[in-house]
Amino acid sequence: GNSVTQMEGPVTLSEEAFLTINCTYTATGYPSLFWYVQYPGEGLQLLLKATKADDKGSNKGFEATYRKETTSFHLEKGSVQVSDSAVYFCALITTSGTYKYIFGTGTRLKVLA
Amino acid sequence: NAGVTQTPKFQVLKTGQSMTLQCAQDMNHEYMSWYRQDPGMGLRLIHYSVGAGITDQGEVPNGYNVSRSTTEDFPLRLLSAAPSQTSVYFCASGAGGPYNEQFFGPGTRLTVL
Numbered sequence: 531g532n533s534v535t536q537m538e539g540p541v542t543l544s545e546e547a548f549l550t551i552n553c554t555y556t557a558t559g560y561p562s563l564f565w566y567v568q569y570p571g572e573g574l575q576l577l578l579k580a581t582k583a584d585d586k587g588s589n590k591g592f593e594a595t596y597r598k599e600t601t602s603f604h605l606e607k608g609s610v611q612v613s614d615s616a617v618y619f620c621a622l623i624t625t626s627g628t629y630k631y632i633f634g635t636g637t638r639l640k641v642l643a
Numbered sequence: 644n645a646g647v648t649q650t651p652k653f654q655v656l657k658t659g660q661s662m663t664l665q666c667a668q669d670m671n672h673e674y675m676s677w678y679r680q681d682p683g684m685g686l687r688l689i690h691y692s693v694g695a696g697i698t699d700q701g702e703v704p705n706g707y708n709v710s711r712s713t714t715e716d717f718p719l720r721l722l723s724a725a726p727s728q729t730s731v732y733f734c735a736s737g738a739g740g741p742y743n744e745q746f747f748g749p750g751t752r753l754t755v756l
Contacts, residue, residue: 536685564744573647573733573747574686619685629693630701631676631745635685 532557536620536634543610543641551605551637553594553620561622563587563596563603568617568636577605577618610641645669649734649748656724656755664719664751666734674737675717676701676745677709679730686733692717724755 537552555561562581566574578587583598592607603620620634650665668675676691678701688701692711706728708720717736721728731752735745 573749574735574745575747576744579744629674630688630691632688633678633686635683 532561532622532624532630532632534620534622534632534634536618536637538635538637539617540638540640543639545612545641545643546609547641549605549607549610549614549639551618551620551639553603553605553634555601555603555620555622557601557622557624559625560598561625563594564621564623565592565594565603565605566619566621566633568619570616574619610639612641612643615639615641647734647736647746647748649732649751651751652749654751654753656721656753658725658755660724661720661722662724664721664732664734664753666717666719666748667715668717668734668736668746669715670736670746671714672736672738672746673714674743674745675711676735676737677707677717677719678733678735679703679728680733680750681730689719689732721753726755729753729755 533556535554564579565577567577568574578589580587580596586595594605617636617638619636647668673694677689678686687703690709692698733750734748737743737745
């Protein structure tokens with residue numbers, strides 16, 4: 531079946547460090563891929579997305595590239611800030627039949643000043 | 644625009660009680676969904692709807708009912724609450740289709756004693 535696997539957290543980094551959060555997926559067809567972010571006490575909000583192979587999504591300094599050959603969508607940021615501390619969710623939407631979102635388990639990021 | 648609203652924000656129930664979690668959106672979105680968020684489990688889809696009068700089951704539908712009589716509203720009913728339903732519940736809406744993001748409400752924290 532369809533699934534999303536994320537690296538386990540928490541991830542703790544110093545300010546200005548490089549961030550990578552790994553995400554791999556299993557899906558039939560050609561899913562669209564998303565990263566959502568959840569700040570404390572809030573709902574999820576879209577961070578970036580990619581809808582086809584080799585697409586790169588980017589927003590607020592974060593990037594992720596849709597790699598069909600490795601079924602991956604790793605999230606990266608060159609220099610994290612304390613304000614990036616949050617939980618990050620990788621997700622896909624199936625494109626066969628009715629569209630359903632499938633989320634990973636989330637990775638908590640803590641950035642220290 | 645209010646976006647996606649959820650009520651109540653917090654609720655405590657006793658085992659066996661029933662209640663309805665309310666969700667409304669003012670963006671004229673066709674797609675609406677309910678998730679539960681549990682530690683280490685990420686977001687799991689409970690039920691979803693692709694339009695008024697159409698609902699379908701997600702990953703964890705047991706113990707929950709939904710209906711969609713209007714485009715705006717998508718209530719989630721717990722008929723006989725159990726401690727295993729203690730969780731944070733999120734409602735989301737989207738324009739539907741394979742390329743579109745979902746917009747999340749602020750969540751309802753439910754405790755079943």
